[in-house]
Amino acid sequence: MTSIHHPLRLLALLAALCGFLVACSENPDETRLLQRLDALETALQEKQADSALDLLTDRFSTGRGETRDDIRRLLLLHFFRNRNIGVVRSQTEVTLDEADSGQASIRFHALVTGGEGLLLDRGRQFRVESHWLFEEGDWYLERLEWQPLL
16 A cells, blocks of 8 residues: 555655745746736626726837727627627737836737527637736736737
């Protein structure tokens, strides 16, 4: 019995050590930025426009010139059109501005889906670039640009 438990203990210890090393190597700003992006995705999926807008700066804009008010209207339109909304993010890359610690960007691909039933009947994939500012003790989305992927 001890021969089985000894390798399992060693494996558990190695797994814990790897987890500790990964946690220690993560930058707290990067971790918080990803948490904020997760919160934005959750707000979209749960159709909570105010929660999504709370994550944007007052100066928020898009690459097409839309403002916070435009985004509110766009969100409400999509929430009305789609009973269910899904967001799946991949290829996420966080870059902290070395010259200004209060700025960062996150680039990723997003598959956005929507529909009326359990099976989502609309979907599109985008390449997204987001620019974040550290204000009042947290990260806020200042600018968002997206392009459809073919």
